[in-house]
Amino acid sequence: MSIRVHDRPDVQQFLRTLSGLEQPGGDPRVKQIVHRLMSDLFKAIDELDITPDEYWAGIAWFNAIGAAGQAGLISPGLGLDHFLDLRMDAKDAELGIHGDTPRTIEGPLYVAGAPVEHGFARLDDGRDTDGHPLIMHGTVYGADGKPVPGATVEVWHCDTRGFYSHFDPTGEQAPFNMRRTIIADDLGRYRFRSIVPKGYGVPPGSPTEQLLSALGRHGQRPAHIHFFVGDDAHRKLTTQINIAGDPLVDDDFAYATREGLVPDIIEHPDANGAEADGITGAHAEIRFDFHLTALVEGEDNQRVERQRAAA
Structure with missing residues (x-):
């Protein structure tokens, strides 16, 4: 599919809202990082046409990695530590x-x-x-x-x-x-x-x-x-x-x-x-x-x- 919504003004505004960029409280650095990561994720969903089934499979995997206490194990496995x-x-x-x-x-x-x-x-x-x-x-x-x-x-x-x-x-x-x-x-x-x-x-x-x-x-x-x-x-x-x-x-x-x-x-x-x-x-x-x-x-x-x- 060629449907892309990431760059629409309403989606860009939504990203600002969910990241708290327009809220007075919170941590500015956390807001900056969350805004960037969520924007990249939204864009990936658009460009790769990630389906709801694939997305929720990913959420289930994150739940499993957390329950197993293996975030520190998959981090080097995905090259992040290096x-x-x-x-x-x-x-x-x-x-x-x-x-x-x-x-x-x-x-x-x-x-x-x-x-x-x-x-x-x-x-x-x-x-x-x-x-x-x-x-x-x-x-x-x-x-x-x-x-x-x-x-x-x-x-x-x-x-x-x-x-x-x-x-x-x-x-x-x-x-x-x-x-x-x-x-x-x-x-x-x-x-x-x-x-x-x-x-x-x-x-x-x-x-x-x-x-x-x-x-x-x-x-x-x-x-x-x-x-x-x-x-x-x-x-x-x-x-x-x-x-x-x-x-x-x-x-x-x-x-x-x-x-x-x-x-x-x-x-x-x-x-x-x-x-x-x-x-x-x-x-x-x-x-x-x-x-x-x-x-x-x-x-x-x-x-x-x-x-x-x-x-």
Whole structure:
């Protein structure tokens, strides 16, 4: 059909009315955003000839995504989280800021309040007997290229089943399993022992999977480890590394893989000097340094305020 009503004066006035643009109260920024989004939606309905059946199917899907608590899951799946990162990259480029460690998406599974350790931490509690021991270590460097003593390294990842503590549907993991906050030592070094995580997928049959399937896409992620890194003199870095060799490194449904965030994984057939970390045999090692960027006019212009889980 060629029926178009979006540009009619009465529809344009209706958009202003429903967005509260002519009302004295409310939040001007919310009004601006709602007006733009609703205008774009009305236009899409017009141009794509979206039927009432299709529209209400979409409403049912939104209800399902909310009931499942998966808005934070479909957001990276539709590329929104990555797009926000690209915009932040562009803002940095405009300011002449170059970060040697790329940012990438946070994901929806961070939990505030992880136990704090100094220099070294063991993340896993040893109960995941399928786990391959991992030692990861490196140095946090500042904008001047020097180590940052006392930098904060928050780290979290899933188990070999793809489940995160506090979100584990089986309830098997203890609170803060595979989650720690590490305070770098006097030389800016951090080190932790854990297990090599596995990749995972969105919940089968979930509204997230239903939409991805309709798009002809999968909902799988490669194995990865999340980080928040920073200190008072630098901007907070949100990033994650992928486990090299995972077949999905370049096919992540959440679009989090970025060049420079896939360090080599070194396999050791024995303890190889890691006895002090409690390692007695074969294990994997990852060496990875973080490079922070300076505050902008004394402010952290890349810190993101969003609703996060806390325990």
